[in-house]
Amino acid sequence: MISKIKLGVNIDHVATIRNARGGMHPDPVKAALIAQNTGADNITAHLREDRRHISDIDIKKLMQKLRIPLNLEMAPTKEMLNIALNLNLKRICLVPEKRKEITTEGGLDVKKNKKKLGIFLKKLFKKNIQVSLFINPNVNQINAAKDLKVSAIELNTGLFCEKNENRTLEYEKLKSAALFAKNNNLECHAGHGITYKTVSLISKIHEISELNIGHFIIGESIFLGLKESIFRMRKLINNSRKKIILDKLA
């Protein structure tokens, strides 16, 4: 059965603008509540080691105020593990993190770091925290994620969304990785770099059940307002999914 795609709105860059002046405005929690009221299925935020956007206080406020799930992205470090365990989080997406990167660059190397991740995950599973692993669309990484018994993976759509001559190949990689994940009983999410131009093709991959989108939605909200920016993304996703369902029926 082809299901509706959930939309996770990443609010990191509301905090980026706030932090540029060191004050309280604009408030990422207010943005999260608007997203919730506009039909977002979850809110995503990345607590970075350097706290360049979202802060610890933002996370606490989000947990108090949201009705929809908070999907917290974090690197698999000791500090983040303690935060996850102490805050009683329900959902986490583990991502690689380099201090000097502008944004998350590529997926986790789950295969190479399997042992270390296994120890990390054991502690999260004990607290019933659902974990997804942000990975590149690669069968070996999906197999390693499956061995670690996570419930979901998030496919990195960054290389497909960037303008480059290998886009067709990158799209094929996403399609076959999503199918492989589904056949291995892993929930398949996707995200990174998604725009109004790229979201329809990604939504056509019917094994993908959730998209996490931030930078473009927040950027576009400067021109359209946050509600309209989210609404247009939602509409493109829904139209693309509806079309697959109709194609299947035809």
Ligand code: PXP
């Ligand atoms: N998913 C993951 C795992 C990410 O690290 C990010 C960026 O924080 C996103 C989705 C959202 O990417 P973007 O801001 O490019 O939409």
